[in-house]
Amino acid sequence: MKKFIFLVVVLMLLGCKTATIKEEIPQAENTDEVSLEQVCKIDKCRExxxxxxxTNAGPFEQHLDLYWPVVQGEVLSLLANEKVFIEAELIDGRFVNFKMVEEITNPxxxxxxxxxxxxxxxxxxxxVKNPFPKRMKFHLDMIDFKGNLHKTSSCPVIARGGVFxxxxxxxxxxxxxxxxxxxESDSMSCVY
Known part of the structure; x- marks a missing residue:
């Protein structure tokens, strides 16, 4: 069972998110899939x-030489036990221009x-810690061990505050x- 879970996780980690990446990279227009290596030539991949x-089956450990970027256009990818700092701008009610940074220089x-x-x-x-003067809301999708997406609720993050x-x-x-x-008039409901 452990070998099966290991294989499923490895396949999921090596192959997930290809379609989303393909849509965001103009050079990929004539191809059906974009390889991880092609993406990493354009964006900063995890190394x-x-x-x-x-896991329920016991401890899991896997080393990856290369993995998809944290910032994928307007989507952020977070791996288990990962802490990331994302600089952003608030324009017309949307957070945009995401950039992963190694340390906080613009709090x-x-x-x-x-x-x-x-x-x-x-x-x-x-x-999640929100430094902006507006409350923040986002969609969360879990990727399971088979690579499937599952919507999950998320609570709004208060202005200049945090949420768990x-x-x-x-x-x-x-x-x-x-x-x-x-x-201020928007609901504070914890929904997708």
Whole structure:
């Protein structure tokens, strides 16, 4: 069973998100698929990462020499136990011009995403810190061990504050999309 889960996760990590990437790279117009190597020539891919987390079948560990970028146009990819700093601009009620940075040098425009697993458990937690003067809302999709997307609810992030999201199971990757500002009159509901 462990070998099966390992194989499924490896296949998922090596092959997921190809369609989304293809749509965002103009050079890919005449091809059916864009390889990871082609994407990495254009965008900053993750390099030499080791995924470590607990599954219901036991511990999982996999080293990846290369993996898809954190920033994929207006979609962010977060791997289990990954903390990223994303600079953004707020234009016409939408967060745009995402740029991953190694450290916070512009705190007024750097969103912090920290996707972790609870120690000794399979439970996952996402914390988000919003430096902007507007409340933030986004869509969250979980990528399971087979590479399938599953919508999940997310709560709005208060202006210049943070939010925590939790799940009672292992999640190899989260996709964050449709990142937008909320007005004071907008609902604070925790929905997709």
């Amino acid at each position: 030499n990462i080791t995924l470590k987390f607990m 007024e425009k750097t969103i912090v995403f920290n996707f972790t697993q609870m120690e000794g458990k399979v439970d996952m937690m996402l914390s 999201e939790m799940w009672p199971h292992a999640i190899p990757e989260l996709l964050v999309s449709n990142i937008r500002a909320l007005e």
